[in-house]
Amino acid sequence: MHEDDVARSAQLALLLEVSAYPKPGNVDRTHDFRDTSYEHFLASSVALYPVFREAAVRGNAGEPGVGALVRKGVEASIAWQRGGNTHFGALLLMIPLAMAAGAYPALDLAKLPRSAAEIMRNTTVDDAIEVYRAFPKAKVKVRRSVPELDVMDDASIEAIMKKQLTLFEILSISASYDLISRELVGGFTLSFRFAALVTEYARESRINDAITHTYLQLLAAEEDTFITLKFGPEKSRYVRDRAKQLVATGCSRDELEAFDAELVGAGLNPGSSADIIAAALFISILGGLRF
Amino acid sequence: MHEDDVARSAQLALLLEVSAYPKPGNVDRTHDFRDTSYEHFLASSVALYPVFREAAVRGNAGEPGVGALVRKGVEASIAWQRGGNTHFGALLLMIPLAMAAGAYPALDLAKLPRSAAEIMRNTTVDDAIEVYRAFPKAKVKVRRSVPELDVMDDASIEAIMKKQLTLFEILSISASYDLISRELVGGFTLSFRFAALVTEYARESRINDAITHTYLQLLAAEEDTFITLKFGPEKSRYVRDRAKQLVATGCSRDELEAFDAELVGAGLNPGSSADIIAAALFISILGGLRF
Numbered sequence: 001m002h003e004d005d006v007a008r009s010a011q012l013a014l015l016l017e018v019s020a021y022p023k024p025g026n027v028d029r030t031h032d033f034r035d036t037s038y039e040h041f042l043a044s045s046v047a048l049y050p051v052f053r054e055a056a057v058r059g060n061a062g063e064p065g066v067g068a069l070v071r072k073g074v075e076a077s078i079a080w081q082r083g084g085n086t087h088f089g090a091l092l093l094m095i096p097l098a099m100a101a102g103a104y105p106a107l108d109l110a111k112l113p114r115s116a117a118e119i120m121r122n123t124t125v126d127d128a129i130e131v132y133r134a135f136p137k138a139k140v141k142v143r144r145s146v147p148e149l150d151v152m153d154d155a156s157i158e159a160i161m162k163k164q165l166t167l168f169e170i171l172s173i174s175a176s177y178d179l180i181s182r183e184l185v186g187g188f189t190l191s192f193r194f195a196a197l198v199t200e201y202a203r204e205s206r207i208n209d210a211i212t213h214t215y216l217q218l219l220a221a222e223e224d225t226f227i228t229l230k231f232g233p234e235k236s237r238y239v240r241d242r243a244k245q246l247v248a249t250g251c252s253r254d255e256l257e258a259f260d261a262e263l264v265g266a267g268l269n270p271g272s273s274a275d276i277i278a279a280a281l282f283i284s285i286l287g288g289l290r291f
Numbered sequence: 292m293h294e295d296d297v298a299r300s301a302q303l304a305l306l307l308e309v310s311a312y313p314k315p316g317n318v319d320r321t322h323d324f325r326d327t328s329y330e331h332f333l334a335s336s337v338a339l340y341p342v343f344r345e346a347a348v349r350g351n352a353g354e355p356g357v358g359a360l361v362r363k364g365v366e367a368s369i370a371w372q373r374g375g376n377t378h379f380g381a382l383l384l385m386i387p388l389a390m391a392a393g394a395y396p397a398l399d400l401a402k403l404p405r406s407a408a409e410i411m412r413n414t415t416v417d418d419a420i421e422v423y424r425a426f427p428k429a430k431v432k433v434r435r436s437v438p439e440l441d442v443m444d445d446a447s448i449e450a451i452m453k454k455q456l457t458l459f460e461i462l463s464i465s466a467s468y469d470l471i472s473r474e475l476v477g478g479f480t481l482s483f484r485f486a487a488l489v490t491e492y493a494r495e496s497r498i499n500d501a502i503t504h505t506y507l508q509l510l511a512a513e514e515d516t517f518i519t520l521k522f523g524p525e526k527s528r529y530v531r532d533r534a535k536q537l538v539a540t541g542c543s544r545d546e547l548e549a550f551d552a553e554l555v556g557a558g559l560n561p562g563s564s565a566d567i568i569a570a571a572l573f574i575s576i577l578g579g580l581r582f
Contacts, residue, residue: 039307042306
C-alpha cells in the first residue's frame with residue numbers, strides 16, 4: 001500500500017495548499033478567480049490521485065515516465081473540472097517527487113532530494129515531448145517554455161526532436177526566468193527548505209496558519225516568476241517587498257487579509273509560489289506531518 | 292481504471308459536501324467544531340480513497356466485505372487525522388454504493404439502486420462484527436447501534452455471534468430511529484432522490500449553491516436522527532420546521548447564514564443529513580455530474 005500513501009500525501013498537499021487562507025493573491029477557500037473556482041481545485045486534486053499512485057509505482061520499478069505522467073495528470077485534471085489550469089506547475093514538481101518517494105519507504109526522507117534530482121537529470125527527449133503535448137491542454141496563462149520553443153504546438157515538438165533536447169535540458173534554459181524550472185533542475189531546493197519550515201510551524205500552530213505563514217515567508221524570499229512573466233519584474237519585486245514588510249512586522253491576520261485583497265484586486269496571483277508550497281507540503285506529509 | 296473513477300467520485304462527493312457553505316449546523320469551509328476541523332475532513336477524505344477503490348474492485352469481483360471495508364475506512368481515517376469521527380455515517384452509506392458501482396460501468400445508474408440494496412441484503416454476521424469492531428475506533432458521539440447491542444465492545448460482538456445476526460438484521464432494528472440505518476435497509480431511497488435533486492440544481496447554479504439548497508431541502512423533508520439521538524425529538528423537529536420555513540421563503544443567503552449561526556451556537560449538527568448528502572453527491576457524480 002506504499003503507493004497509496006504517496007498518492008494520499010500528494011493529494012492532501014494539494015488540498016491543504018488550496019484551502020489555506022488568507023493566502024494573498026491566489027484561489028483559496030474564501031475566494032475564486034473568475035473562471036477557476038476553489039471547487040475546480042478540489043476536483044482536480046481528486047482527479048490526480050491515480051496519476052500520483054502510478055508515479056510511485058513507476059518510481060518503485062525504476063521506470064522512467066516524468067513527461068507521460070505529467071501529460072496524464074493534465075488530461076485527468078481537465079476531464080474532471082472545467083476551470084482550466086489548476087495544477088500544471090504543481091504537477092511538474094510533484095511527479096518526480098512522487099516517483100522518488102515511491103522508490104523508498106516514505107519515511108526515508110534523507111534519500112528523497114538526491115533521488116528526485118536524479119530522476120530529473122535522467123529525463124529524455126520523450127519526456128520533453130510529452131510535457132509539450134500536455135502544455136496546450138493545461139491552458140496555462142503564461143509562457144513557461146523557453147523562448148525559442150515558445151509556440152506550444154507541433155512546430156516546437158519538431159524542434160525538440162530535431163535538436164534532441166531532453167526535458168532537463170529545456171528546463172535548464174528556462175530556469176533563468178522560471179522558478180518551477182529552477183526547482184526541477186536545481187534539486188528542489190526551495191521545496192525541501194519550505195517543507196522543513198511548514199513542519200516546524202505546524203508543531204506550534206493550526207495547520208492552516210502554518211501554511212499561510214510558510215507561504216508568506218516564501219513570497220518574501222523569492223520573486224514569483226509567474227507574476228514576473230505575466231506583469232513584469234516591477235510587480236513581482238513589489239509583491240516580494242510587501243511580503244518582506246509583513247514578515248518583519250509579524251504579519252497579523254488583518255494585514256494578511258489586506259494584502260490578499262490588494263493582490264486579488266490587482267489580479268496579481270503568485271502561482272509559482274503556490275506550486276512550491278504544494279510540493280513542500282507533499283514532502284512534509286511524506287515525512288509524517290499529521291494534525 | 293473504472294475502480295479509480297468510483298473512488299474519485301466518492302472522494303469528490305465527500306470534499307464537496309464538507310466544503311459547501313453556509314451549511315447550517317455542520318462543519319464547512321467557514322467553521323470548525325471544537326475538536327474536528329475542516330482540515331480533518333479533508334485528510335479523512337484523502338485517507339479513504341484506497342478503501343473506496345477496493346470496494347469497487349470487490350464489487351466487480353462479486354466479493355462480499357461491507358463490514359471489513361467500513362472497518363478499514365475507519366482505520367484509515369483515524370490514521371490520517373486526529374479530529375475524531377468525520378465519516379462513519381458517510382462510509383456506511385458509500386461502501387455498499389461503491390461496491391455496487393464497481394460491479395457495472397459507472398454510467399449504468401439504472402442498475403445501481405437494486406445492486407446496492409442486494410449487497411446490503413446479502414451482508415453477513417461477519418459484516419456485523421466488523422462494523423461493531425469499527426464503531427469504538429470511529430469515536431461517534433451518539434449511539435447508532437440497536438439498544439440491546441449498545442455496549443460497543445466484545446460483549447455485543449459475542450451477542451451478535453450468539454444470535455447470528457447479520458448486519459442487515461441489526462440495521463433493520465435500528466432503522467426505526469436512525470436515518471442511516473433506514474437508508475441502508477431501505478434501498479438508499481433518500482440518497483437517490485436527493486442525487487436527482489442536486490443534479491438538477493447544478494444545471495442552473497454553482498455547485499456550492501446546488502449542494503446547500505439540496506441540503507436544506509433534505510433538512511426540511513426529514514428529521515435528522517443524529518440530532519434526535521443527541522438532543523431529543525423536539526430539537527430535530529424544530530430544525531426540520533425551521534428548514535421548511537426557509538425553503539418556503541426561498542432561502543436567501545442571509546437567512547441561511549442566520550440559521551447556520553443559530554444551529555452552530557446551540558451545537559445542533561444535522562450529521563445524518565450531511566452523510567446522506569455525501570451519498571447523494573456520490574451517486575450524482577457517478578452519473579456524470581461535472582462543473
